[in-house]
Amino acid sequence: MTTVLVVDDQPLQRYGFRMLLDSVPETEVVGEAAHGAEAVRKAAELRPDVVLMDVRMPGMDGIEATRRIVAAGDRSRVLVLTTFDIDEYVYAALRAGASGFLLKDVRPEELLAGIRAVAAGDAVIAPALTRRLLQEFARLVPPAGDGSAQDPRLASLTEREREILVAIGKGWSNSEIAGHFVLAESTVKTHVGRVLSKIGARDRIQAVIFAYDHGLARPHAG
Amino acid sequence: MTTVLVVDDQPLQRYGFRMLLDSVPETEVVGEAAHGAEAVRKAAELRPDVVLMDVRMPGMDGIEATRRIVAAGDRSRVLVLTTFDIDEYVYAALRAGASGFLLKDVRPEELLAGIRAVAAGDAVIAPALTRRLLQEFARLVPPAGDGSAQDPRLASLTEREREILVAIGKGWSNSEIAGHFVLAESTVKTHVGRVLSKIGARDRIQAVIFAYDHGLARPHAG
DNA sequence: GGGCGGGTGGTACCGGGGTACTACGACCCG
DNA sequence: CGGGTCGTAGTACCCCGGTACCACCCGCCC
Incomplete structure (x- = not known):
């Protein structure tokens, strides 16, 4: 059983996630939060396996909340969700220590698979974002280990x-x-x-x- | 319909992939290759949508073959497969321009999903590898503009x-x-x-x- | 032997870089 | 209003860095 904390400022969105996650036996929503500060507090209190975190929220945003939850070291994994595939969010979230990054238009079974993977200690990235991440990665890495084609x-x-x-x-x-x-x-x-x-x-x-x-x-x- | 070129030095492995991919309507294996050189030649000849590439092969390995196929610019996407999750292979493959990296113990439906994603221009990484990749990425990027723990x-x-x-x-x-x-x-x-x-x-x-x-x-x- | 490249030194010169100090307008805030 | 910060600008001074040119020693090789 995987315990989940749902963080989103939209009540309806939270309701949707709760319905989905509680409809399958392997996951259970143990709490909800409407903004970053509440998310940090509830994460510390409930110690969920996975925090489903929206990026855009009033007050403390999902990135900062992720940073604090990860820094707390309670072994909660954070799976970040966003509506848009804005790169800066991705990079910021990853730097903040998020274990995954998915778009909100993810299909239900993919979300469940993502939660499963994150709970298992793996990481997930939306395929559409993975491509850009890999390009970025390839751009960063080559200077480190080339050696042959030197100036x-x-x-x-x-x-x-x-x-x-x-x-x-x-x-x-x-x-x-x-x-x-x-x-x-x-x-x-x-x-x-x-x-x-x-x-x-x-x-x-x-x-x-x-x-x-x-x-x-x-x-x-x- | 997604056309696939299967590259592996093990005939039995190729047979397995062919059976799996030809069993669903959306993919079709249009060719096979037993080593890197043959893969490069057949990729240029058959122009498959996706090349399913084994890393470890006698002669030219999958990395070098990937590099050449990508360099040819025939729009073929390369999905690299390996038995072990050896990091150096991952990084080398990504630098070579691979669109994805999966472990051979992948479940059939995940492989199909991966091929679908790669054919669509997205990229995929095995969850188990994604975690390490993200750690590596976070290690490389932070100096760029952290914001909190900065000097x-x-x-x-x-x-x-x-x-x-x-x-x-x-x-x-x-x-x-x-x-x-x-x-x-x-x-x-x-x-x-x-x-x-x-x-x-x-x-x-x-x-x-x-x-x-x-x-x-x-x-x-x- | 003589030539050559690399490493080591020296002298002389000058310009940009860095410091010290001053000054003034714009802006914000109590 | 006065006081603080920030951006702008100036003058004066000194020193390090860079250049030009030369010189010697060593090891190597034709």
Whole structure:
């Protein structure tokens, strides 16, 4: 038996969900909420297996409510529902920790399958959204593990120059680089000058950008 | 009617798929292939709506075959199947341009639903994989614009100062920034100075790094 | 040996970047 | 009204970064 909390500001919509979910033996609606704040409160109180969450609501919206419910760590999974397939909602919901994202025009059996999957710890995405998500994903991932088709400008650097470029990418000044590699500052200047010339950067700022774009420098999000 | 090309090195597996797909009126298997090279050739020849592609095959594997079929641009969608839920396969397949990824233990009706979705231009992911994909996605995206758990230094910036920081992140000089925003260079210097002070950067180079680390600047790998 | 590329140094110069400080209009709020 | 924030703008000053040019050493290879 899967317990469900239905969150939607439209009473009629909640009624529809309740009818559907209570009509099958495997799910049971244990509570309803009309807005985000109530959803957070009831989720903490009822500890449902799944929270069926509408995105657009007055007051605290579904995204923020999702974030808080997930942060509470009560093992409740959140399945987000929306009328429109607006991308920003999708991304925001996923960042908020939602386990799934479906459109409201989902067929009943698909919704039930979605709830089943989410309750089991899996995740679901509406097929229409999955395509865009995959495109976005493919766009994000490639720079991480390519390795073969690297920039010829990068290949033209000597070992030492690459080290210098990495140091530039860390934001070090010439004197700091000199200190780190035990070199004269004039030597560092020579190296930096050659690096800039080889990669076609007019100054070390664009060299930093080059380093980030080519994976020589990596975010460490502090 | 959806035409399907079945690609698998196991004859018995192909037979199973053919029986299933030909048993319903909406799909028809128009061809089979036993390895990647044959798959690429037959896809070009038969122009199926959907290619059901096994990942593990002798010779050219399903990933490479997928890449070539997608690159051919014949509008064939590739639905990748694998026995194991190995992540690297998933990511590689998605990068290769696959429209879907399902496990071989999928229930027949889910496979049919998947083929239907892919033929319609949507995408599908096995629920068990979707969860991991979403986690990965959430890991990749958050720096883009979280809103809650973001750096207080970033929050302390005014709207204008954030714009300036983004411009700095693009590698623009003060005069370029001035030109872009139609400001006096002295004004830009004032803004830049305040930005550096607020985020605790000693010069614009470290501001560039800050921008990248906090998602205000994005790699564009060129 | 001589040439060559890479790494290491130096000097000299100049311009952009950063700092310090000041100032004023617009706007909001108590 | 006064006070605060924000955006705008200016002047003056100094220093780091970038460039140009040169020089030496080392290892390698023709």
